[in-house]
Amino acid sequence: MFLYKILCSGNQKYIPYLTQWENIDFKKVQAEIRKVIEVLKQLEELENPEWERLKREWATSLLIRTSDPIIMACQQCGARFIFDETNPDYYTSEGLRFPERCLNCLEKV
Numbered sequence: 001m002f003l004y005k006i007l008c009s010g011n012q013k014y015i016p017y018l019t020q021w022e023n024i025d026f027k028k029v030q031a032e033i034r035k036v037i038e039v040l041k042q043l044e045e046l047e048n049p050e051w052e053r054l055k056r057e058w059a060t061s062l063l064i065r066t067s068d069p070i071i072m073a074c075q076q077c078g079a080r081f082i083f084d085e086t087n088p089d090y091y092t093s094e095g096l097r098f099p100e101r102c103l104n105c106l107e108k109v
Ligand SMILES: [Zn+2]
Pocket: 074, 075, 076, 077, 078, 079, 101, 102, 103, 104, 105, 106
């Protein structure tokens, strides 16, 4: 679900996060993450029908990736924290928003 949302957003700003995530949790999702990164990079060259087809095709395969928590690294203190994609706070009008800092650092502000 998580990867699929990123894919549907078509937003290249997620690539750094995907790369980071790929390094942390490579065992299960590396191939899928790599695939999404490559598609995002080629997005401008993709014809729209092909893009729509890819999204439909991956709707199922990427949907099953949510059983494990996503570990993020805090940009401020470097601590690892769990990114819970089901948290509605992470969704904005632009789509999914990644937290950049852990809860501890957020509370200190
Ligand atoms: Zn922190």
